[in-house]
Amino acid sequence: MQPLSAIVQMFHVYKTFDGNCKALVDINLRIEKGEFVFLVGSSGAGKTTLMRLLFREEKTSSGQIIVNGRNINKLKDSHIYQLRRKIGVVFQDFKLIPTKTVFENVAYVLRVLGRSRFEIERKVCAALKRVGLEHKLERYPKRISGGEQQRVAIARAVVNNPVLLLADEPTGNLDAERSREIMQLFLDINHEGTTVLMATHNLRTVEGMNERAIYLREGEIAHY
Amino acid sequence: MLITRIHAGFRHFFYFFRQAGRNFKIGGLSTIIAVISIACSLLLICLYLLVSSNLSPVLDLARNIEVVLYLKENISPRQISHLQQKLAGFVEVSEARYISKTEALEKFRRMLKKDAILLDGLAYNPLPASFELSLSHELKDPDLLKSFFSRLTNLPEVDSLQGGGEWVQKLSGLLMAIRLVLLCIGAILTIISLFIIASTIHLTIDNRRDEIIIMRLVGATEWYVRFPFVFEGIMEGFLGGCLALVISTVLYYAFCWEISPLLKLVFGISAIDFFGSREIFLILILGVLVGGLGAILPFCVPSHQMR
Numbered sequence: 261m262q263p264l265s266a267i268v269q270m271f272h273v274y275k276t277f278d279g280n281c282k283a284l285v286d287i288n289l290r291i292e293k294g295e296f297v298f299l300v301g302s303s304g305a306g307k308t309t310l311m312r313l314l315f316r317e318e319k320t321s322s323g324q325i326i327v328n329g330r331n332i333n334k335l336k337d338s339h340i341y342q343l344r345r346k347i348g349v350v351f352q353d354f355k356l357i358p359t360k361t362v363f364e365n366v367a368y369v370l371r372v373l374g375r376s377r378f379e380i381e382r383k384v385c386a387a388l389k390r391v392g393l394e395h396k397l398e399r400y401p402k403r404i405s406g407g408e409q410q411r412v413a414i415a416r417a418v419v420n421n422p423v424l425l426l427a428d429e430p431t432g433n434l435d436a437e438r439s440r441e442i443m444q445l446f447l448d449i450n451h452e453g454t455t456v457l458m459a460t461h462n463l464r465t466v467e468g469m470n471e472r473a474i475y476l477r478e479g480e481i482a483h484y
Numbered sequence: 485m486l487i488t489r490i491h492a493g494f495r496h497f498f499y500f501f502r503q504a505g506r507n508f509k510i511g512g513l514s515t516i517i518a519v520i521s522i523a524c525s526l527l528l529i530c531l532y533l534l535v536s537s538n539l540s541p542v543l544d545l546a547r548n549i550e551v552v553l554y555l556k557e558n559i560s561p562r563q564i565s566h567l568q569q570k571l572a573g574f575v576e577v578s579e580a581r582y583i584s585k586t587e588a589l590e591k592f593r594r595m596l597k598k599d600a601i602l603l604d605g606l607a608y609n610p611l612p613a614s615f616e617l618s619l620s621h622e623l624k625d626p627d628l629l630k631s632f633f634s635r636l637t638n639l640p641e642v643d644s645l646q647g648g649g650e651w652v653q654k655l656s657g658l659l660m661a662i663r664l665v666l667l668c669i670g671a672i673l674t675i676i677s678l679f680i681i682a683s684t685i686h687l688t689i690d691n692r693r694d695e696i697i698i699m700r701l702v703g704a705t706e707w708y709v710r711f712p713f714v715f716e717g718i719m720e721g722f723l724g725g726c727l728a729l730v731i732s733t734v735l736y737y738a739f740c741w742e743i744s745p746l747l748k749l750v751f752g753i754s755a756i757d758f759f760g761s762r763e764i765f766l767i768l769i770l771g772v773l774v775g776g777l778g779a780i781l782p783f784c785v786p787s788h789q790m791r
Contacts, residue, residue: 374491416702
């Protein structure tokens with residue numbers, strides 16, 4: 261068995277909006293490499309804020325966050341891209357570019373990184389095959405179902421082999437059947453070695469899986 | 485490693501160019517307005533350059549016109565010789581020719597041609613003796629010219645002075661005023677175009693906000709996000725410069741055709757010069773700079789800054 265090492269560590273993290281609205285209060289947590297962790301809480305509990313702190317969309321009001329061995333509070337704004345190239349993010353609303361095809365949406369990540377056309381084709385096809393959409397490369401997001409759109413978003417998040425995959429309510433807009441498929445996809449990705457942190461308000465999603473869950477209530481960790 | 489980076493650089497460059505072209509097309513009317521506003525401001529700078537390059541030689545020409553010093557009546561030959569020596573001593577004077585009363589009358593007679601017969605009825609020669617002075621080419625400053633003329637008129641033998649001094653000064657003032665007005669309006673329009681470009685780019689950024697969010701999310705550097713917009717601004721500036729040059733060319737030929745005979749009559753200029761390659765390059769570079777700078781401005785707004 262491989263020794264565990266932390267991919268995410270949070271030390272006394274506070275996040276306050278507009279001076280007095282406390283979104284997160286004294287968050288301390290540790291997520292090991294290769295883990296699958298749920299972040300559970302009702303709306304407004306602070307799940308999304310915590311996620312946004314991890315890819316530096318927001319900055320902490322106080323406390324320290326270490327991601328993949330790097331203190332991201334000390335990261336300069338101009339170096340945030342280095343952190344984001346190691347992290348994949350999946351949102352509830354998919355955030356696909358409507359004017360680009362399925363292939364182009366996934367290829368976008370690799371284009372940004374300046375990869376060659378050959379490498380892009382190879383990796384994008386592999387990623388889309390992994391999510392079962394290799395036959396819908398040329399479709400536009402509006403021409404595929406919600407579940408398929410979320411699969412494209414997952415393919416885009418994993419195409420560059422991130423060390424950490426953040427998923428913010430990825431099944432929030434899907435029916436039960438599609439949700440199960442998407443959850444299975446996340447489990448497969450996790451089994452291949454990627455650490456997954458998934459935010460959800462749905463306790464049923466968590467109960468069906470044998471994975472660790474962190475509960476958030478009004479910005480504080482309730483219990484592990 | 486280096487070759488891979490160079491390849492990636494080329495790929496990025498083509499991507500920026502394609503993206504800028506796409507933004508340019510999507511921009512539609514706002515893009516056209518931006519190009520026209522740049523063209524207007526650069527057109528004024530073109531006119532400034534045209535006026536400067538063509539009126540400066542006129543001014544030089546005016547300065548070359550001879551100044552005539554009319555002498556008082558009853559000046560002795562000794563006084564004339566003394567004055568001639570004095571005039572030769574002035575560094576501002578390159579040549580001083582004495583014209584006696586008789587020579588002046590002869591000259592006038594030659595000018596009148598067949599009407600010279602009118603002069604036969606004169607009881608005496610009313611024309612004064614004079615000195616025709618050619619001025620030095622170094623004497624370019626109108627103020628220096630003015631003080632030199634006042635020194636000449638203060639000479640005891642001199643009755644009056646006739647020459648280009650006053651109108652050289654007026655022309656010089658007029659040229660300065662035209663330059664200043666063109667430059668001021670050009671500068672104001674340049675600043676206005678800067679903001680028009682900035683707002684065009686701002687609109688494009690707003691239209692592509694979701695895409696930009698995703699770009700940043702997947703690890704695009706800030707310059708990767710900004711470059712297509714900067715390219716778009718540069719393209720608008722370049723096209724504005726080209727348009728200004730085309731309009732200047734059209735105006736030049738129309739204006740040249742109409743006004744050339746007049747300029748030849750008044751100033752003796754045989755042809756109005758158009759821009760050289762240096763000025764054309766300057767206008768295009770200016771357009772590119774205004775466009776690029778205008779495109780960077782929206783990113784100075786906090787909502788578009790890096791996160």
